[in-house]
Amino acid sequence: MTANHLSEVCSRLVEQCSAGNTWPPDLSEFIALASQCAGGTFGLSMADVTAEYARWKSEGWRFSSSEEFPWKHPVLYHICVEMRRECVERKLSQQEMDKLAALKLTRWEKKVAAGYSIPPIRRKIEAKAAAGAPTPAQKLHEEYLRRKAAGKI
Incomplete structure (x- = not known):
């Protein structure tokens, strides 16, 4: 993952927390979020x-x-x-x-x-x-x- 992808993951985690989701996120939530931000192949x-x-x-x-x-x-x-x-x-x-x-x-x-x-x-x-x-x-x-x-x- 690049620095841009990491910063995007962090900003989405902050958005989820401000929306009322629990912290820290589940491992599955984090992996799904990271895969959305990082891109695939x-x-x-x-x-x-x-x-x-x-x-x-x-x-x-x-x-x-x-x-x-x-x-x-x-x-x-x-x-x-x-x-x-x-x-x-x-x-x-x-x-x-x-x-x-x-x-x-x-x-x-x-x-x-x-x-x-x-x-x-x-x-x-x-x-x-x-x-x-x-x-x-x-x-x-x-x-x-x-x-x-x-x-x-």
């Missing part, structure tokens, strides 16, 4: 995921794509993209997003523990544009220009 906690998601939402506009965003860990790209899709589809609240972040992080940790690797961050292949064929938007624009030149518009 990647050294990331749910709070790290939600903080990176918020940073990506607020600063992502500066980059031409999500792939160019300076992610703190490669797995965060995959988690945040999945979270964004589900948050938009299901219109999640902040509490639901926190639960989703913990779920996604746990799933990726299990995948890595099972022997899978984290895919690299790379741009999606644009098959038609790469082959030199015009995109549907380009086709519409060409049709518009053709009609305008013919005087039909």
